[in-house]
Amino acid sequence: MHLPFGIHCNNVFRFLITLVVAVSSCFVSEVCSSMLNGCNMFQGSWVYDESYPLYDSSKCPFVGGGFDCQRNGRPDKSYLKYRWSPTGFKIPSRGDAWKKADVVIFNTWHWWIHAKKLQPWDKIQEGNMTYKDLDRVVAFEKGLTTWSQWIDKNINHQTTQVYYLGISPSHYNGTEWGSPGKKTTCANQTTPTAGSVYPGGQISGQPVVRKVLHKMTSSVYLLDVTLLSQLRKDGHPSHYGNKEHKGVDCSHWCNAGVPDTWNHLFYASILPRHC
Numbered sequence: 221m222h223l224p225f226g227i228h229c230n231n232v233f234r235f236l237i238t239l240v241v242a243v244s245s246c247f248v249s250e251v252c253s254s255m256l257n258g259c260n261m262f263q264g265s266w267v268y269d270e271s272y273p274l275y276d277s278s279k280c281p282f283v284g285g286g287f288d289c290q291r292n293g294r295p296d297k298s299y300l301k302y303r304w305s306p307t308g309f310k311i312p313s314r315g316d317a318w319k320k321a322d323v324v325i326f327n328t329w330h331w332w333i334h335a336k337k338l339q340p341w342d343k344i345q346e347g348n349m350t351y352k353d354l355d356r357v358v359a360f361e362k363g364l365t366t367w368s369q370w371i372d373k374n375i376n377h378q379t380t381q382v383y384y385l386g387i388s389p390s391h392y393n394g395t396e397w398g399s400p401g402k403k404t405t406c407a408n409q410t411t412p413t414a415g416s417v418y419p420g421g422q423i424s425g426q427p428v429v430r431k432v433l434h435k436m437t438s439s440v441y442l443l444d445v446t447l448l449s450q451l452r453k454d455g456h457p458s459h460y461g462n463k464e465h466k467g468v469d470c471s472h473w474c475n476a477g478v479p480d481t482w483n484h485l486f487y488a489s490i491l492p493r494h495c
């Protein structure tokens with residue numbers, strides 16, 4: 221299988237703000253708005269595929285130590301074998317008719333909800349008010365709204381396409397996927413949740429993302445990867461985020477793995493007439 225741009229072992233989504241030179245036929249804002257919720261490539265299920273993984277992480281210099289789960293000693297391999305299969309949509313693997321365009325991709329969530337020991341800040345300031353604490357979903361909406369206003373004011377939509385990468389979920393709570401018990405996390409999970417529905421429902425930030433994007437005057441393409449990632453409780457490093465097997469990381473993702481699918485769908489979204 222020929223692997224197109226974006227499916228190599230580098231991971232553009234590891235940055236909060238990533239500037240890439242890419243290809244787009246999506247200069248006209250009405251086209252982009254109709255694409256926002258017009259594609260169902262973010263709905264589907266994971267299927268076992270013998271031809272996976274798409275690359276060998278041990279031969280990839282871009283995979284960070286915390287994400288190379290095989291090198292860190294993860295014993296199971298089936299998590300590498302799942303291909304995302306959207307409902308009623310075939311992900312293209314090659315494109316043509318390329319035009320140059322700047323694409324900016326934004327994403328934020330996890331640091332908004334970290335509390336107690338993990339909280340990275342002392343106070344929140346809004347105008348001349350400071351808060352010791354604030355409902356995190358409320359704070360997230362305020363922050364994202366500020367971002368959206370900056371985009372509307374500063375980005376030239378004739379030349380630049382704006383993407384928002386949906387929330388990346390963590391798996392610390394087995395009750396969400398029907399394995400209750402304090403101790404059930406992503407550790408020792410070796411298979412995705414079957415089907416197209418995540419029993420734990422949506423993440424509190426998801427409606428906020430949709431609301432803020434819809435209020436914008438610019439059109440932003442939502443790479444809505446939350447559900448497909450929620451279905452991958454097996455995709456995190458768990459004990460294999462380091463060679464010492466310290467801690468349980470159910471928040472980042474192993475590479476090869478789920479972020480490659482994000483890249484693949486991003487690639488599909490910049491191809492002409494994919495909807």
Ligand SMILES: *[C@@H]1O[C@H](CO)[C@@H](O)[C@H](O)[C@H]1NC(C)=O
Nearest residue numbers: 344345346347348349350351
């Ligand atoms: C805080 O800002 C508001 C609105 O800008 C202003 O009306 C108010 O006087 C300010 N308060 C103080 C204590 O500076």
Ligand SMILES: *[C@@H]1O[C@H](CO)[C@@H](O)[C@H](O)[C@H]1NC(C)=O
Nearest residue numbers: 393394395396397419420421
């Ligand atoms: C775990 O998930 C369940 C089901 O979604 C939820 O009711 C519960 O509050 C969650 N527990 C924690 C500690 O977040």
Ligand SMILES: *[C@@H]1O[C@H](CO)[C@@H](O)[C@H](O)[C@H]1NC(C)=O
Nearest residue numbers: 403404405406407408409459
């Ligand atoms: C995960 O598997 C290891 C090895 O089989 C075992 O020692 C450990 O108790 C398991 N952990 C959980 C949380 O089930």
